[in-house]
Amino acid sequence: MDNSFDFLLRMEGIDKAYRNGVTANAGVDFRVRSGEIHGLLGENGAGKTTLMKVLYGLEEKDAGTITFRGERRNFSTPDEAIRAGIGMVHQHFRLADGFSVAENVVLGREPGDGLVFDRKGAIRETRRLAEEYGFEIDAEDRVADLSVGERQFTEILRLLYQGAELLILDEPTAVLTPQETDALVDSLLELAEEGHTLIFITHKIDRALEASDVVSVMRDGAIVSERLAGDVSRQRVTELMVGRDISLEVEKEQASPGKPVFTARNLSAKSEAEVEVVKEVSFTLYEGEIFGIAAVQGNGQSELVEVIAGGRRRTGGELRFRNRPAENPDPGAVRDLGVTFIPEDRMEVGLAGEATVKENLTLPYASAFGYQKGGMLRQEKLAKKARELVDEYDIRVSSIDAAVKSLSGGNAQKIVLAREFSQQPDLLLAAQPTRGLDIQTRRFVWDKLLELRSGGAAILLVSSDLPEVKALSDRLAVMYEGKIVTTFKNPDEVTEEEIGLYMMGVKKEKDSSREG
């Protein structure tokens, strides 16, 4: 008997090296049985996404074989993979915002006679699928008006409409609230029951163990273990992923807040679309304290940070740095006040890809800290600083003169972290500082944040990773639709579910007494 017949998918001996020399997959053997939920676990850069891109026809493999439904296959485009019954939801959704759910679902395979688009048919079909799998979503809603969770369901519906039997979800829970994640896990179970097979890429171990039947752990481009989810502990999976024991707990001492560093009073701001997205927000940041803001993506927290960093004009309210009012400061003026900023969009705002590692690391040193003489850069001094930071932050680069765009995502992010942490700020604005990072680097960021805090810096931490922001923050505010709806003085004493209710706007400060 041919063994491979038991498996829906068998990938054997997959090798893949990128043109920049990074080996993403080295002899990967990966198998998925029909009808199972298979968690593919691993740190960032372990090669999970690459492996799935190879399968899905987005990347060409250097070696190895793929057997799907007992047949040797090699998909060279996603379209071929889709026709064979494989669908993938990417980390960044690929939806047309201005279109309705139904239009997005049928996109590319529209019902109709080839000339006229059968809108009613599209809506009917979308509704039928949503009902069948228990997705609570209206086929006629515009995608732009949907929450992140609903967008994800739209993506999954699209795959189902396309007839996908094997569904690949890349980091599906990264941007969801706990409640949304629960709903997602429920529908994954539902899908599996209906006979679909799921591969679920994640670095969140708890969720993976909870939702999956089988987990495969990847490390350094290879599968290091395949286990039944019920047979393995969280600690063991962590060890397998990291290759050594690492603590996931945040241990921090009691905060001892000092003087106020920054105050926002009734701060308001508008988005690019001229919609008021920050509404009369007030808070104060103190020395030696981490003030966290938890919010689902798109509730004004990003714009709020941009206003404080000087990159966005406020439309109302007041900003005070060290008790001095600041009118409309530009980002340079804010930096001069001792503020550093880890922007949410590291690739677009935090880095200049065409420039070198050295140039990206040392910008503030060259422009503000006097690493110059008579208008010319002091190249040796800058190079020395860059090398120090590369060592200290363990940034893997071939040379400090390599272009940043040639680095892997994780290493590029470390450049931003190294630059902003190393300037000894009075106030650090950290927007989603650990998004997309692996466990070891997250751990490192946490330690750095706590180190700056004990050194007396004020830290504004905005994160949609609820366990993280809850564990790190000394005070935790929740933003919903542009407002701070509540602030917890002791985040340790509330549950994630409780915070989640505020994040989704179910609970607001005013009616919390009524419910209690």
Next chain:
Amino acid sequence: MTISRKKIAEYLSTWIGLVLAIAVGMSAGFIAIAFTSSAPFEAMRVFLTGPFSNIYWLGTTLNRAIPLIFVGLGIAIAFKARVFNIGAQGQLYLGALSGTVVGIYLGLPPVLHVSAVVLASAAAGALYAFLPGLFKSRWGTNEIVTTLMFNFIASHLISYLLANQFQDPVASYNVSPEIRKSAYLPEIMSPSPLHAGILIALLAALLAYLFLDGSVFGYKLRLSGINPDFSRYGGINRGLIIIGAMTLSGALAGIGGGIRIIGVQHKLTEGFLPMVGYDAINISLIARNNPLGVVPAALFFAFLAVGGEVAGLFTDVSPHMVNIIKSGIFYLVTAQALFAFVRKLTLEDRRGERE
């Protein structure tokens, strides 16, 4: 090493593309010549070797490159900052105007007089580019539109002045009086018209390179050009970069105009060097906006231009046909550079999608 493999692939694709572009342009040109010439091989030979055939043509070729180098450097600096200065033509004219005025009315010893002309033309070009830069940084006006319009203002202003206040009373057409001999740049390769401006141009290229690579402002300018958002949050004032890049760009174009007056024309005329401001955009693109690359790119353009003239003079191919061939080669090479430039921009846009 892995890095070098990628680098080599990049270089190869650039150079293979360049060679292919030139080869395709030449083949097309040769076919066109074959239709119109009785001795097509001879015509092609003259076209390609003419610029090197004697001192005169060699000097003429080098001379032709001088304004292209200055203006190309200016455009490279602007492009590095992601500021699109299309107004080099006007800045060159204003530089020439101001250089002529200083050349006529100021009485100074030779070396000082030349320096005064260079400074005056730099200042005029700088000022003329400063304004669109200011408008862009203040009100976000599109510099492509403003600088292009400024070109027309400059050329009409010169026509007006030459027809009225500034006309040489003894000349029968619109031309200024001659500048003083003390402002002349010496010829350095007689009997060719090559003048010392080539040395100033090479020096300018070196200085522009050092400025971009090693100076604090040049560094900020480059980073701001690579990613304006990044540099803004890094504390670089984008407005200052825009104004600074425009001003420097205009200064270089202005010097190009002034040097043309004191090196070749010795008086201001209407509509001289009519396409330099636009040709230099292509030159900068071919040079990948690298100041040191601007020199060979400008020489290449001058070579094609002079080769065409020689072939027009000494073969039975009409000058128009030669012009078409010359432009064909040049624009294929530019297209190849433009393709690389656009690909770079789109790659940058797509970068966010990865990972």
